[in-house]
Amino acid sequence: SSVASAQSVRSEVTASNGVVVTLYSDEFANRYEYSAPVVNFPDAGGFFIVSRMKRAGTATPIQVVGAISYRGDWRYYQSALYRGGAPADYTRVEGRVSSCSGSRYGGGCYLMERFSIDVTPADVSSHAENGVLQIQIRPNAGGDPVMLNIPVASIDAVNEVFSR
Secondary structure (H helix, E strand, C coil): CCCCCCCCCCEEEEEECEEEEEEEEEEEEEEEEECCCCEEECCCCEEEEEEEEEEECCCCCCEEEEEEEEEECCCEEEEEEEEECCCEEEEEEEEEEEEEEEEECCCEEEEEEEEEECCCHHHHHHCEECCEEEEEEEEECCCCCEEEEEEEHHHHHHHHHHHC
């Protein structure tokens, strides 16, 4: 008899616009995750990726998922807006303490808040300008908002590879 193993397989597929989409496929679980390259925030700690999943035959919309990292007090990022003020479909997934340190010269904790934003084709067509979809994530308890500049090319690439 042979031994079979069920595991996630990573592959890369280049979309017609040149964006490389990473595909994690787990045939045993019938789960497929498609994601564009990671984008790091230039002015704040954190990152986001454009992704889409298919689980047991059910497809998710395009999602922008990521994390915001900072030092100090909780900011409680709870909402997001498109340019012009229209609300984005934002979910705060998790808030956790990454690390803490103490000294007489400073100290405190690094905090991380994970998020997910569902993005529809109508959102992209209504709010994208010059190939970029801007979304501002807003805190409830002080601190600066975080601006996401999402390349529409990444959204298009994930949708293209997803639909193959």
